[in-house]
Amino acid sequence: MRIKVGNLVEVMIYKRAEGSEYILGLVTEVTNPQYGLPPVYWIKFVEDGEELRVQHSDIVKVIR
Numbered sequence: 001m002r003i004k005v006g007n008l009v010e011v012m013i014y015k016r017a018e019g020s021e022y023i024l025g026l027v028t029e030v031t032n033p034q035y036g037l038p039p040v041y042w043i044k045f046v047e048d049g050e051e052l053r054v055q056h057s058d059i060v061k062v063i064r
Contacts, residue, residue, distance in 0.1 A: 001059070001061075001062055002062075003027060003039075003056075003059060003062055004027065004030070005027050005028065005029060005030055006026070007027045007062050007063075007064065008024060008025075008027075008062070008063040008064050009024070009025055009026075009027060009041075009043065009059050009060075009061070009062050009063065010022050010023070010024055010025075010059070010060045010061050011023055011024075011025050011043055011045075011054055011058055011059055011060065012058050012060050013058075022060060023045055023046070023047060024045070024046045024047075024063070025043035025044055025045040025046060026043065026045075026046070027042070027043060028042045028043065028044050028051065029041070029042035030042075038055065038056040038057075039056055040053055040054070040055060041053070041054050041056070041059065042054075
């Protein structure tokens with residue numbers, strides 16, 4: 001799965017009380033922390049406009 005800046009993605013968010021849920025967000029930045037590690041993504045969420053850093057494994061699918 002190739003993820004680029006500007007992609008709309010579905011992200012799994014973990015919450016202690018409710019469990020996990022899926023939220024849509026827009027990729028605003030992609031960074032590679034170190035050679036050999038997976039990239040880290042900055043996602044701006046559609047619902048509330050909050051921007052969070054997520055791991056590659058938290059992205060469920062790329063919508064477009």
